[in-house]
Amino acid sequence: MTDRQIMTGDEIRRAIIRISHEIVEKQAGTEGLALVGIQRRGVPLAQRIAAAIEEHEGVKPPVGALDITFYRDDLSLVAQQPIVKGTDLPFDLNGATVVLIDDVLYTGRTIRCAMDALIDFGRPRAIRLAVLIDRGHRELPIRADHVGKNVPTSREEIVHVHVAEMDGADEVTIARQAGDDTDRR
Amino acid sequence: MSAKAGLKAGQAGQVVERLEIQKAWLVDPVAGREGPGEVVVTDGVLESVVWLEGDEASGVDDRGVVVAPGLLEIHAHFREPGFEDAETVATGCAAAAHGGYTTAAVMPNTQPTLDEPGILERVRAAAEASGSPVEVLAYGAVSLDRAGEQLSAMGELADAGVVGYSDDGACVRTPGLLRSALLYAGMLGLPIVDHCEDAELTAGAEANEGYVASVLGLAGWPAAAEVNAVSRDIAVLADALRDEPRARLHLTHLSTAAALDAVRQARAAGLPVTCDVTPHHLAFTDEWIAGSRRWSWEALAADGSSGDPWVDGALTAAPYDTSLRVNPPLRTPADAAACLAALLDGTAGAVVTDHAPHTAVDKEVEFGKAINGISGIETALGILLSLVDAGKLPLARAIAALTTGPAGIMAGWSRVAGTPAARPRGLTEGAAADLVVFDRADSWQVTADSLLSKGKNTPLLGRSLPGRVLFTVGDGRLAYQDPSPDQA
Amino acid sequence: MSVQTEAGAAQAGRKDAAPTQDVAWHHRHVLDVDVLTWPEIELIMRTAEEMSGILSRPIRKVPALNGRRVTTLFYEASTRTRVSFETAARNLSADVVSIATATSSVTKGESLVDTIRTIEALGAEILIMRHSVSGAPYLAAQVFGGHVLNGGDGWHAHPTQALLDLYTMRQHVPGGDLRGRKVVIVGDILHSRVARSNIWSLTAAGADLWLCGPATLLRGLDRWAVAWEGGKVPGHGRFHVTSDVAAAIRDADVVMALRIQRERMQSGLLPSLREYAARFGINAERVSTARPEAIVMHPGPMNEGVEIAPDVATSGRSVVTEQVSNGVAIRMALLYLLAGSHDGTAPGAAR
Numbered sequence A: 001m002t003d004r005q006i007m008t009g010d011e012i013r014r015a016i017i018r019i020s021h022e023i024v025e026k027q028a029g030t031e032g033l034a035l036v037g038i039q040r041r042g043v044p045l046a047q048r049i050a051a052a053i054e055e056h057e058g059v060k061p062p063v064g065a066l067d068i069t070f071y072r073d074d075l076s077l078v079a080q081q082p083i084v085k086g087t088d089l090p091f092d093l094n095g096a097t098v099v100l101i102d103d104v105l106y107t108g109r110t111i112r113c114a115m116d117a118l119i120d121f122g123r124p125r126a127i128r129l130a131v132l133i134d135r136g137h138r139e140l141p142i143r144a145d146h147v148g149k150n151v152p153t154s155r156e157e158i159v160h161v162h163v164a165e166m167d168g169a170d171e172v173t174i175a176r177q178a179g180d181d182t183d184r185r
Numbered sequence B: 001m002s003a004k005a006g007l008k009a010g011q012a013g014q015v016v017e018r019l020e021i022q023k024a025w026l027v028d029p030v031a032g033r034e035g036p037g038e039v040v041v042t043d044g045v046l047e048s049v050v051w052l053e054g055d056e057a058s059g060v061d062d063r064g065v066v067v068a069p070g071l072l073e074i075h076a077h078f079r080e081p082g083f084e085d086a087e088t089v090a091t092g093c094a095a096a097a098h099g100g101y102t103t104a105a106v107m108p109n110t111q112p113t114l115d116e117p118g119i120l121e122r123v124r125a126a127a128e129a130s131g132s133p134v135e136v137l138a139y140g141a142v143s144l145d146r147a148g149e150q151l152s153a154m155g156e157l158a159d160a161g162v163v164g165y166s167d168d169g170a171c172v173r174t175p176g177l178l179r180s181a182l183l184y185a186g187m188l189g190l191p192i193v194d195h196c197e198d199a200e201l202t203a204g205a206e207a208n209e210g211y212v213a214s215v216l217g218l219a220g221w222p223a224a225a226e227v228n229a230v231s232r233d234i235a236v237l238a239d240a241l242r243d244e245p246r247a248r249l250h251l252t253h254l255s256t257a258a259a260l261d262a263v264r265q266a267r268a269a270g271l272p273v274t275c276d277v278t279p280h281h282l283a284f285t286d287e288w289i290a291g292s293r294r295w296s297w298e299a300l301a302a303d304g305s306s307g308d309p310w311v312d313g314a315l316t317a318a319p320y321d322t323s324l325r326v327n328p329p330l331r332t333p334a335d336a337a338a339c340l341a342a343l344l345d346g347t348a349g350a351v352v353t354d355h356a357p358h359t360a361v362d363k364e365v366e367f368g369k370a371i372n373g374i375s376g377i378e379t380a381l382g383i384l385l386s387l388v389d390a391g392k393l394p395l396a397r398a399i400a401a402l403t404t405g406p407a408g409i410m411a412g413w414s415r416v417a418g419t420p421a422a423r424p425r426g427l428t429e430g431a432a433a434d435l436v437v438f439d440r441a442d443s444w445q446v447t448a449d450s451l452l453s454k455g456k457n458t459p460l461l462g463r464s465l466p467g468r469v470l471f472t473v474g475d476g477r478l479a480y481q482d483p484s485p486d487q488a
Numbered sequence C: 001m002s003v004q005t006e007a008g009a010a011q012a013g014r015k016d017a018a019p020t021q022d023v024a025w026h027h028r029h030v031l032d033v034d035v036l037t038w039p040e041i042e043l044i045m046r047t048a049e050e051m052s053g054i055l056s057r058p059i060r061k062v063p064a065l066n067g068r069r070v071t072t073l074f075y076e077a078s079t080r081t082r083v084s085f086e087t088a089a090r091n092l093s094a095d096v097v098s099i100a101t102a103t104s105s106v107t108k109g110e111s112l113v114d115t116i117r118t119i120e121a122l123g124a125e126i127l128i129m130r131h132s133v134s135g136a137p138y139l140a141a142q143v144f145g146g147h148v149l150n151g152g153d154g155w156h157a158h159p160t161q162a163l164l165d166l167y168t169m170r171q172h173v174p175g176g177d178l179r180g181r182k183v184v185i186v187g188d189i190l191h192s193r194v195a196r197s198n199i200w201s202l203t204a205a206g207a208d209l210w211l212c213g214p215a216t217l218l219r220g221l222d223r224w225a226v227a228w229e230g231g232k233v234p235g236h237g238r239f240h241v242t243s244d245v246a247a248a249i250r251d252a253d254v255v256m257a258l259r260i261q262r263e264r265m266q267s268g269l270l271p272s273l274r275e276y277a278a279r280f281g282i283n284a285e286r287v288s289t290a291r292p293e294a295i296v297m298h299p300g301p302m303n304e305g306v307e308i309a310p311d312v313a314t315s316g317r318s319v320v321t322e323q324v325s326n327g328v329a330i331r332m333a334l335l336y337l338l339a340g341s342h343d344g345t346a347p348g349a350a351r
Helices: A007-028 A042-057 A109-121 B087-100 B119-129 B154-160 B176-190 B209-215 B223-243 B258-266 B279-283 B333-344 B378-390 B395-402 B402-413 C004-012 C038-055 C079-091 C114-122 C136-143 C159-172 C195-202 C223-228 C245-249 C273-282 C319-340
Strands: A004-009 A035-040 A063-066 A097-105 A126-134 A148-149 A157-162 A171-177 B004-008 B018-028 B034-040 B047-050 B065-069 B071-076 B101-106 B135-138 B192-195 B249-252 B273-277 B349-350 B437-443 B464-474 B477-481 C071-076 C095-100 C126-131 C147-153 C182-186 C209-210 C240-242 C255-257 C296-298
Touching: A004 A007, A004 A148, A007 A035, A007 A042, A007 A126, A007 A148, A007 A171, A035 A109, A042 A063, A042 A097, A063 A109, A097 A109, A097 A157, A109 A126, A126 A157, B018 B047, B018 B395, B018 C255, B065 B395, B071 B087, B071 B402, B071 C182, B087 B101, B087 B119, B087 B176, B087 B477, B101 B437, B101 B464, B119 B135, B119 B154, B154 B176, B176 B192, B176 B223, B176 B437, B176 C095, B209 C223, B223 B249, B223 B258, B223 B273, B258 B273, B258 B333, B273 B333, B279 B333, B279 B378, B333 B395, B333 C114, B349 B402, B378 B395, B378 B437, B378 B464, B395 B402, C038 C079, C038 C159, C038 C195, C038 C319, C071 C079, C071 C114, C079 C095, C079 C126, C079 C147, C079 C319, C114 C126, C126 C136, C126 C319, C136 C147, C147 C159, C147 C223, C147 C319, C159 C195, C159 C255, C159 C296, C159 C319, C182 C195, C182 C245, C195 C209, C209 C245, C223 C240, C296 C319
Parallel strands: A035 A063, A035 A097, A097 A126, A126 A148, B018 B065, B071 B101, B101 B135, B192 B249, B249 B273, B273 B349, C071 C095, C071 C126, C126 C147, C182 C209, C182 C255, C209 C240, C255 C296
Antiparallel strands: A004 A171, A157 A171, B004 B018, B018 B034, B034 B047, B065 B437, B437 B464, B464 B477
């Protein structure tokens, strides 16, 4: 199993900056914006995007974390990953424009769960999606509004996003896997 | 070690035309002798018993095929009439023969109760109709319908041939009734066989009162309930003897060290009281309810204290198995050791199975609701041989506990003594063949299919036991033959 | 109060002393706390915490058990516990059916085994059972193809109660660490499945556990305590059994009262409830000898004026209502973990 790097740390940094500009552009400002990172790696990405927005707009939008463990439609993972990582939404969702942030967009099921979870907390005015990597193979009609990089992949490959906050370094790699499907989302 | 056996007329129930067992280990508890030998049965008679010596005896030891007298069961339940779903006299006899038994004395807790001769006739007729060579004896109830109020038709039952009286399933209810029963039965030359249990102390009880019951949250069955009843019975016997010197008392299935001690002291004082212990009280313990399956002697620490199944990692089965629910309950390893000690020093004169078959319906319920009883007549020999294998009991003593032991107890009851029922049970040339042949080098799997009893309620299901029974011959007729081939 | 108790020493010597995120759940049933390892108990605690989070949301529901069928089978009447389980199951979006045997065919003599087979044929995947005979859920576990969650069996076990008690206690001691903390349970220990399950969980937690009550209601427990002396059972420390209520409560961090039933008087185990209240009741005077921050607990329902004085039951120390809400969280956690184990589908199905 050889890992191939498809994004360097610098490329990630530039993508985050671009996404942060796109988000503000779409919103025509920062009013009503809230960023919600999907556990686990969506969270540090959301923090960085928020920091980037603060850098060029002078205003930092609120940042939250969303755990979708209890919204999954596949309980078979519970035995292997029973631990939940926590949901923290320190702002009022009602009427907010929530930008969901995740590292990889694949089949779209995670995002569907995330929308279910979000709506249980309140009624956002709009939900948008920003992802670092879009690897294709959608199984649901889900589309990202902001994409860091489009990467065509085959189903036998896994995309790993590494972030310094958790993995020590920033990079995105792709590897061919031997049939372990646990990373599908 | 290998024996050759030839059998003609291999049909169960028929007279054995010829059976030869060569180079086997013979055990004759009447002669007090064991060793290499050969037996020949011709036309139902034990024609010859030859003890081998010198070169002929070489290579034959007590770990292969063994020939012993047919085993004598003096406490079994064959459930007929009334509970034929659980067992019939026919299936009970088949099971007995599989266990190596050629005689079985059944208890009167049938429905209707065996408290008058008409019911005894039904049991006899059923035994006859079964065609089994296993001899069926019977006890009459002490009290009418075992209700503990009035005496049963004791005289008529004696004339009809019961070997004693018992309210087994329950204790003789009051000291007054026991005293009357001892006097009247003594007059008739028959014993009272009592199941010692103080019912007030055991109301609602589920398992032996002890560490295991405390942890498992089961209502305790105190040892005092057995000792209390035993002490009462012995005291009443002592009184009754003054008026009727032929009064006899036999205490069955004792399970606690304290009760056995009380009997030991009474016997030392010269009282005509005998007792017996069961294979399950010798080998299983209350730990098994928690899920342990180690033999009682394996659960005993070097200093004689009981092991702790939670500490020793002994839990291998699911807890609350209802096949373990029995009256008296399985006790601690120390009690089991006391049962063995009593057997070895003669306090307990015999091992009896208290064979108690039950239907799955009665057992496949919550532990506290399960009916008491273990189906044990087919596994008794295997359990005793396990004790022999573990060096806890010499082979000859084990055989004696199942033959001359119970016969000796019955010989103490004057009306029974001298009848065929109380015959000595040895390997006697010229007598009707009555023997069991089993192979200690071979084992057998206890399964619902291999058990011939309708009662599959034994915690030994799935386990293998030593000592596969090859032949059981009773009264000269073939009672059981091992179905597997190669008896050359 | 020394923290260096035998219980603490036993705990410290145990591997996995620090909570780990890598525990997998593999139990098909939850029948008692005795087979749970400490890391598994901590997993349940962490999962319950998340469930508590859900309970504080505007919408107290998640779809985790959507479409899964949960059946409660209560042979003993118990509205509170049954409703707690039902609430837990509904909060996870499960479909719940409740069978109270007083009105079912059980009164016509249907056996437990037949009842369970019927329930299974009707599609139940998780069976929550309460029964008055010790060991009944073990029989159920042999017969039922899905998961069995024991809601209390006879005198033997009440795992969800012990876990919610543990969860509640941890919220009130510094660091959530019960090692060396003195916990006293006062009442009818002999007949109490709550006490027995708490023995397993609290000794695993390293607490300094005291069981207290009149001698007639402590029968056999000292033998158990002696058997566990010196930390003989791996992962479990010793505990104390005494009828000296003053010694038991003094400097306690947690005081738990158990219900005394009227039947105990009638079966000759207690002279009267009044005498029990006078000699063993948890009243303000006794509680004042416990630590200033000590909490008072009760599994409910309470006999105020018997095992617990009314003013203590409603005092600031009492955490009885927290126990109730924690009960829902713990039960949600267990249902979630059970439902996710032995799932029929292959792991990692497409999402």
